[in-house]
Amino acid sequence: MKTRRRIYLDHAATTPVDPRVVEAMAPYWNEIYGNSASLHEFGRQAARALEEARAQVAAELNCHPTEIVFTSCGTESDNLALRGIAWAARKAGRGHHIITTAIEHHAVSHTAEQLRDLFGFEVTFLPVDRYGMVDPDDVRAALRKETILISVMYANNEVGTIQPIAEIGRIAREHQIPFHTDAVQAGGTLDLDVQALNVDLLALSAHKFYGPKGVGVLYVRRGIKLVPALTGGGHERGHRPGTVNVAGIVGLATALRLTRTNREEENARLRRLRDRLIEGLLERIPDIQLTGHPTQRLPHNASFAIRGVDGEALLLGLDLEGIAASTGSACTTGDPEPSFVLRAMGLPYEWGVGGLRFTFGHQNREEDVDAVLEVLPPLVERLREMSPIGAPGGS
Amino acid sequence: MKTRRRIYLDHAATTPVDPRVVEAMAPYWNEIYGNSASLHEFGRQAARALEEARAQVAAELNCHPTEIVFTSCGTESDNLALRGIAWAARKAGRGHHIITTAIEHHAVSHTAEQLRDLFGFEVTFLPVDRYGMVDPDDVRAALRKETILISVMYANNEVGTIQPIAEIGRIAREHQIPFHTDAVQAGGTLDLDVQALNVDLLALSAHKFYGPKGVGVLYVRRGIKLVPALTGGGHERGHRPGTVNVAGIVGLATALRLTRTNREEENARLRRLRDRLIEGLLERIPDIQLTGHPTQRLPHNASFAIRGVDGEALLLGLDLEGIAASTGSACTTGDPEPSFVLRAMGLPYEWGVGGLRFTFGHQNREEDVDAVLEVLPPLVERLREMSPIGAPGGS
Numbered sequence: 090m091k092t093r094r095r096i097y098l099d100h101a102a103t104t105p106v107d108p109r110v111v112e113a114m115a116p117y118w119n120e121i122y123g124n125s126a127s128l129h130e131f132g133r134q135a136a137r138a139l140e141e142a143r144a145q146v147a148a149e150l151n152c153h154p155t156e157i158v159f160t161s162c163g164t165e166s167d168n169l170a171l172r173g174i175a176w177a178a179r180k181a182g183r184g185h186h187i188i189t190t191a192i193e194h195h196a197v198s199h200t201a202e203q204l205r206d207l208f209g210f211e212v213t214f215l216p217v218d219r220y221g222m223v224d225p226d227d228v229r230a231a232l233r234k235e236t237i238l239i240s241v242m243y244a245n246n247e248v249g250t251i252q253p254i255a256e257i258g259r260i261a262r263e264h265q266i267p268f269h270t271d272a273v274q275a276g277g278t279l280d281l282d283v284q285a286l287n288v289d290l291l292a293l294s295a296h297k298f299y300g301p302k303g304v305g306v307l308y309v310r311r312g313i314k315l316v317p318a319l320t321g322g323g324h325e326r327g328h329r330p331g332t333v334n335v336a337g338i339v340g341l342a343t344a345l346r347l348t349r350t351n352r353e354e355e356n357a358r359l360r361r362l363r364d365r366l367i368e369g370l371l372e373r374i375p376d377i378q379l380t381g382h383p384t385q386r387l388p389h390n391a392s393f394a395i396r397g398v399d400g401e402a403l404l405l406g407l408d409l410e411g412i413a414a415s416t417g418s419a420c421t422t423g424d425p426e427p428s429f430v431l432r433a434m435g436l437p438y439e440w441g442v443g444g445l446r447f448t449f450g451h452q453n454r455e456e457d458v459d460a461v462l463e464v465l466p467p468l469v470e471r472l473r474e475m476s477p478i479g480a481p482g483g484s
Numbered sequence: 485m486k487t488r489r490r491i492y493l494d495h496a497a498t499t500p501v502d503p504r505v506v507e508a509m510a511p512y513w514n515e516i517y518g519n520s521a522s523l524h525e526f527g528r529q530a531a532r533a534l535e536e537a538r539a540q541v542a543a544e545l546n547c548h549p550t551e552i553v554f555t556s557c558g559t560e561s562d563n564l565a566l567r568g569i570a571w572a573a574r575k576a577g578r579g580h581h582i583i584t585t586a587i588e589h590h591a592v593s594h595t596a597e598q599l600r601d602l603f604g605f606e607v608t609f610l611p612v613d614r615y616g617m618v619d620p621d622d623v624r625a626a627l628r629k630e631t632i633l634i635s636v637m638y639a640n641n642e643v644g645t646i647q648p649i650a651e652i653g654r655i656a657r658e659h660q661i662p663f664h665t666d667a668v669q670a671g672g673t674l675d676l677d678v679q680a681l682n683v684d685l686l687a688l689s690a691h692k693f694y695g696p697k698g699v700g701v702l703y704v705r706r707g708i709k710l711v712p713a714l715t716g717g718g719h720e721r722g723h724r725p726g727t728v729n730v731a732g733i734v735g736l737a738t739a740l741r742l743t744r745t746n747r748e749e750e751n752a753r754l755r756r757l758r759d760r761l762i763e764g765l766l767e768r769i770p771d772i773q774l775t776g777h778p779t780q781r782l783p784h785n786a787s788f789a790i791r792g793v794d795g796e797a798l799l800l801g802l803d804l805e806g807i808a809a810s811t812g813s814a815c816t817t818g819d820p821e822p823s824f825v826l827r828a829m830g831l832p833y834e835w836g837v838g839g840l841r842f843t844f845g846h847q848n849r850e851e852d853v854d855a856v857l858e859v860l861p862p863l864v865e866r867l868r869e870m871s872p873i874g875a876p877g878g879s
Binding site: 095097099102103104105106107108110111118119120122123124126127128129130131132160161162163164165167168176179180194195196199200202203207294296301302303304316317318319320321322330331332333334335336337401404405407408411413414415416 | 490492494497498499500501502503505506513514515517518519521522523524525526527555556557558559560562563571574575589590591594595597598602689691696697698699711712713714715716717725726727728729730731732796799800802803806808809810811
């Protein structure tokens with residue numbers, strides 16, 4: 090193992106907290122520590138900070154502060170959207186059909202499956218094309234009079250494909266069906282104007298954009314009725330009970346604002362790093378392909394399928410060289426399985442098992458790309474020689 | 485308003501984070517920031533911190549680390565316990581009857597009500613005596629062959645009464661029914677040995693014992709089957725999805741350890757402050773009574789009912805003098821309502837509206853008690869003159 094500095098290229102998994110965010114949270118540990126639901130001055134101080142954070146987030150999303158619900162993470166936000174709509178429909182005796190896609194994060198897909206398996210809802214999982222793209226016409230075709238919710242992710246976490254959210258939103262609106270988008274992967278880089286996106290529900294997670302772990306947002310358009318997925322006190326206008334995590338929420342609001350301040354320049358910089366890596370690897374490695382859409386993709390996402398190797402072995406090999414990446418696979422050592430996303434995109438087995446994702450962030454520089462270009466090609470070669478997948482004798 | 489330093493006597497609502505806890509969390513913002521589910525070294529570092537915190541918490545609770553599930557708050561822990569058991573029962577085609585009490589926190593009572601109203605479960609709410617105490621014989625009498633869960637809080641948040649948990653646990657065990665306790669209010673001061681308590685599920689929240697807001701624990705005894713209340717990734721052994729809040733969890737574990745290090749001495753100190761306040765107020769104010777059990781009560785809780793005044797008006801009057809307390813009431817200005825806890829304890833209206841709670845913490849000293857003894861009696865007198873409740877002309 091070389092004594093190279095460690096290189097983090099897994100910003101889709103999580104990001105370091107921006108030092109300015111750490112600083113913004115600092116007063117809320119033991120100076121302004123009141124419970125924001127308390128009536129006294131300690132509580133009112135906390136409530137003011139909370140409402141200021143809410144207003145900041147609302148400004149970034151171009152919505153009203155009362156439409157912002159703070160949660161504990163993106164997963165909880167997605168759960169609240171799906172369960173909240175489903176149970177409101179059940180309560181009102183309305184329909185029981187949900188439309189989503191085959192490539193959602195488990196926070197959406199497993200929730201839809203639980204609603205189906207345990208609570209009698211019906212779920213349509215729309216297919217995607219070879220680039221991981223949903224066809225809005227498929228959404229239209231799947232609509233039934235019992236449809237109560239459409240949920241399509243903004244950008245895919247594995248392959249970075251950006252979905253035609255505004256267009257799907259228009260279809261949803263034509264049919265007056267609530268439209269939810271899991272925007273967790275989009276939070277740091279894409280436009281979050283909920284009016285332009287035509288969404289009714291939108292989920293974000295702070296730790297994906299240099300905020301703290303343990304805090305998320307669900308945008309809920311005025312007029313959308315949710316039955317709370319968690320029950321307890323009347324916090325967050327009855328949408329989310331539990332003592333409010335003021336420090337984390339101030340951190341989320343600060344991080345969102347910072348991320349969006351120089352978004353265009355930073356996105357351009359990330360795209361250059363991304364494209365340098367894509368071009369370099371496609372040149373240097375035989376039988377490699379870019380996964381996800383060639384242009385409609387997250388600016389910081391470079392994901393690949395590499396034929397005949399196990400993505401997890403690649404990941405561990407890179408890790409030994411101090412480079413942190415991610416595999417799209419289910420990560421069961423010794424039993425490589427293509428990820429469900431790559432399967433949904435139709436990749437053959439011997440390609441799909443070699444899923445590998447690099448996601449760039451603020452601290453990355455060109456030298457990080459060069460390190461991958463130096464390390465990965467010989468690693469692939471070595472692994473293909475040792476234990477070729479899809480060839481005789483391979484595991 | 486006098487220029488007295490502000491006095492915080494609302495530690496049951498929330499506590500300031502111990503500076504040692506802030507310090508323990510510090511490395512996890514942007515040094516050890518990996519996603520604990522990631523396979524690379526950044527992730528493994530985070531996972532090690534997470535598992536160390538889990539082992540610490542397990543040691544304090546006298547259980548196995550795999551029985552500790554980290555959540556986003558006490559409310560979520562209670563939700564996971566109730567929903568998790570209820571849905572596991574539904575899935576297995578078992579019973580649909582839940583036993584709980586009339587004085588639970590809304591995290592339990594509203595969850596039980598939603599399970600009843602929306603999902604067809606049946607709920608028995610056990611009564612309490614005038615001290616807010618549950619009778620174990622009532623638990624036994626409420627048992628049915630369809631009973632799937634007993635949930636009784638460890639100590640009441642308003643009046644501080646400590647329930648006979650170990651005894652109720654024995655009854656539950658005799659009948660092989662899972663037993664959950666909401667220990668959120670007990671976390672800082674009472675014994676948390678889950679073996680001695682005979683509990684199968686126990687909920688805690690870090691911010692009640694000088695840890696950060698936004699992180700909780702659910703102890704789940706091995707063998708207890710839960711269907712997750714939130715669905716997504718496979719974190720926390722499938723019990724709680726979502727990227728793990730490592731900083732917060734390290735904070736929770738540190739806070740729990742610190743709180744329990746000198747628990748006996750600190751409890752004795754808190755009891756002295758509490759009793760000084762109780763004796764002082766009972767002496768100085770006519771028509772005042774202690775609420776909750778006289779001896780089986782949390783060491784830091786002094787709660788009262790004051791006849792003929794609105795608890796919220798008292799709270800605001802104290803706030804003007806820089807003293808933070810809490811009312812047990814529903815806090816609807818101008819329309820005083822006794823809290824459901826005081827109602828369940830059988831307090832008449834003109835007593836119940838005057839609920840007032842003081843809860844002590846690490847930073848409180850005798851002078852804080854003396855400040856309340858100075859300020860509160862004339863405040864009560866003034867309010868009784870201005871707008872007597874329960875008297876002709878009162879609101």
